[in-house]
Amino acid sequence: MNITVVEGDITRQEVDAVVNAANSAMRGGGGVDGAIHRAGGREVLEDCIRRFPDGLPTGDAGWTTAGRLPARWVIHVVGPNRHAGQTDRSLLTSCYVRALEVADELGARTVAFPLVSAGVYGWPKDDAIACALEVFGSARTQVEEARMVAFDHATYEQIRAQLDRSAG
Template identity: 55%
Template sequence: MEIVLSTADITTVPADAIVNAAHHALRGGGGVDGAIHRAGGPAILAECISKYPDGVPTGQAGWTSAGNLPASYVIHVVGPNYLAGQRDPELLESCYRNALRIADELGVRELTLPAVSAGIYGWPAQSAAEIAVQTLSRTPTTVAKATFCLVEPRLYKAFTKAAAAGE
């Protein structure tokens, strides 16, 4: 899999699917989650409510159509909230593995992703980057290209370092 790093807004990058760093209720929210729901329109929220009335547990994922986004699907992953004490790296790895599993089920070849849990959930940037890059590199998948959209300079720097270490 080719891993690409970008500073673009995730809601503007064309792909087969966009990974959303979602709150467990799957009802929209702040950060990347809010941006994806705003750009994608109300169809995404309506589908989340219909398909996942009880939300999704931390580390797990679900999917919806992408509404007005430049993609066919949104894969909603529920990252661990580091600031609330959810600090098991396995939970964060599970987000990426489940995103890839769903991507494979949907026939996704190009995926855009945020730095799951590294924003308002407070996961340390370098650790989040290493977990993301290593998990994507080591997980068997038919996804050919994964583009991390990293608008924060600290995240872009961390992912650049993690990607270089993985080569």
């Protein structure tokens, strides 16, 4: 699997699937979740309500339509909230593992990922990047490109540096 890094808006990525850092209720929220729901339109929320009436547990993933996004699907993952005491790292790695499993079920070959839990959920950014790269580096998947999307330049540089170190 090819791991790429871009700086930009995850809602504008032309990929088969975008990964949404969702909350367990699966009804939209702030950060990446809010951006994806706004850009995708009400179709995303309606599909969440229909497919996940009880939400999803932390560490799990599920998919919906992408609505008006350029992607075909949204793969929703529920990352751990460190501020709420969810500090088990395996919950975070599970998000990436499950996202790739769902991508394989869908036949998605290109998937754009945010840094799950590294925003308002308070996971340290360096470790969030490390979790993603560990999973991507060992995954058995049909996904051809895992695109890490950094919202700002500092995060882009941080991901790029860790990716370069892991490739070296």
